Amino acid sequence: MDRILILDSTLREGAQAPNVRFSPEQELQIASGLDRLGVDFIEYSPIVSEKSGRVAQELLAAGLRSEVILHGRATIPDIDLLLKHDPKWIAIYLSTSSVHLEHKLHMNREEALVQTQRMVEYAKRHGVKMRFTCEDASRTDADELLQFARVAAEAGADRISITDTVGVMTPSSMHALVRHVRSALPSVGLDLHCHNDLGLALANSLAGIEAGADCIHASINGAGERAGIPRMAEVVMALQVLYRQRPELKATELPHLSRLFSKISSLPSDPFSPVVGENVFRHKGGTHLGAVLRTDGKAYEAFSPQSLGIKRRVVVGEYSGKNVVRYLSDRLGLKLSDGQVAKALARLKEKEGDMFEFEV
Ligand code: ZN
Numbered sequence: 373m374d375r376i377l378i379l380d381s382t383l384r385e386g387a388q389a390p391n392v393r394f395s396p397e398q399e400l401q402i403a404s405g406l407d408r409l410g411v412d413f414i415e416y417s418p419i420v421s422e423k424s425g426r427v428a429q430e431l432l433a434a435g436l437r438s439e440v441i442l443h444g445r446a447t448i449p450d451i452d453l454l455l456k457h458d459p460k461w462i463a464i465y466l467s468t469s470s471v472h473l474e475h476k477l478h479m480n481r482e483e484a485l486v487q488t489q490r491m492v493e494y495a496k497r498h499g500v501k502m503r504f505t506c507e508d509a510s511r512t513d514a515d516e517l518l519q520f521a522r523v524a525a526e527a528g529a530d531r532i533s534i535t536d537t538v539g540v541m542t543p544s545s546m547h548a549l550v551r552h553v554r555s556a557l558p559s560v561g562l563d564l565h566c567h568n569d570l571g572l573a574l575a576n577s578l579a580g581i582e583a584g585a586d587c588i589h590a591s592i593n594g595a596g597e598r599a600g601i602p603r604m605a606e607v608v609m610a611l612q613v614l615y616r617q618r619p620e621l622k623a624t625e626l627p628h629l630s631r632l633f634s635k636i637s638s639l640p641s642d643p644f645s646p647v648v649g650e651n652v653f654r655h656k657g658g659t660h661l662g663a664v665l666r667t668d669g670k671a672y673e674a675f676s677p678q679s680l681g682i683k684r685r686v687v688v689g690e691y692s693g694k695n696v697v698r699y700l701s702d703r704l705g706l707k708l709s710d711g712q713v714a715k716a717l718a719r720l721k722e723k724e725g726d727m728f729e730f731e732v
Pocket of ligand 1: 385567
C-alpha cells in the first residue's frame with residue numbers, strides 16, 4: 373500500500389456543522405495543532421466571507437508543514453477567488469450524480485463534463501496543484517464517475533476526490549468503486565471523502581485505501597454536515613495500528629485537538645468516541661481489570677494510552693474484583709492478608725455504583 377495521506381477538513385467541512393463557529397485566532401490555533409500532528413493537507417474555504425479570505429492569507433503565510441488547500445466550486449469566479457491568495461493547492465468541486473445535476477446544477481452530464489474539463493484546465497493554466505472533487509460520487513453510475521475522473525485527470529488534475537456525500541456506501545461497494553477508477557487511472561492521486569450518516573465513514577475510507585486510494589479526509593471529532601465525516605483520531609490510529617502506516621504522525625496531539633475543538637465549539641465529546649473518548653482507557657469490570665493490570669493493558673486494549681500521551685484509569689466500585697483491591701493495597705504499601713482483601717471487597721460491593729477511580 374502507498375503512503376496514505378490525511379486531509380483535515382475541520383475548518384471547512386467542520387465549520388459547516390450547526391453551532392460551530394471559529395474566530396480567526398481559533399482557526400489558526402486549530403491549524404497549528406493539526407500541523408503539529410502532521411496532517412498532509414488542511415482544507416479551507418476562503419469564499420465564505422471577507423474574514424475567511426484574510427484567514428486563508430494568514431494560514432498560507434504561517435509556514436505550516438501541512439499544505440493549505442483552498443476549496444471552492446468549479447466555477448471561474450470561485451477559482452479566481454482561490455487563486456487570488458496565491459496558494460500552492462486548490463480543490464474545486466462539481467456534482468456528478470444525476471440527482472445533483474438535475475436538481476442542484478440544472479445541467480446535463482455532457483455540460484458537466486465540459487465544465488469539468490474547462491475548470492480544471494483553467495486552474496492548471498495558473499500553475500497550481502489541484503484536486504477535482506466529484507460531489508455525490510457514490511450515487512453516480514460507476515462508468516459515468518470514471519468518465520468525470522478521466523476528463524479531470526486528462527485536463528491535468530493532480531488528485532481526484534471520490535465522495536460519499538450522503539454516506540450510503542458499504543465497505544465492499546466503496547472498494548469496488550475505487551478499484552474501478554484506480555484500475556483505469558493508475559497514477560492520479562485519489563482522495564476519499566466519506567460521510568458518516570450510517571456510521572460507516574471510517575470503514576468505507578479504509579476499504580477505499582485498500583482498493584488503491586491514497587488520501588483520507590477527516591475532521592476533529594468528526595465534525596461536518598449532518599453526522600459528519602471520519603474523526604481525525606480514529607483515522608490516525610487506524611493507519612498506525614491496523615496498517616503500520618504513518619508512525620511519524622504525533623498521535624499525542626489527538627486528545628488535545630479533540631478537547632480544543634470541544635471547548636471552542638461548545639460541543640461536548642462523546643465518552644464512547646473512539647480513541648479520544650473519556651471511556652477508552654477507563655477499566656471497570658472485575659475480570660477485565662485483573663487481566664488489564666497483569667498485562668499492562670494488552671488484554672483489553674487495542675493500543676496503549678501511552679501512544680496518546682495519556683494515562684489508563686481504573687474505576688473502583690461494586691464491579692471490582694479482588695485483583696483491584698490487591699493492586700491498590702500493594703500500591704499504597706498495605707500488606708493485606710487474603711482475608712482482609714476479601715473483607716475490603718465485600719465492603720465495596722455493599723455500595724451501589726462506582727466509588728472512585730485512579731490512574732495507573
Ligand atoms: Zn463533506
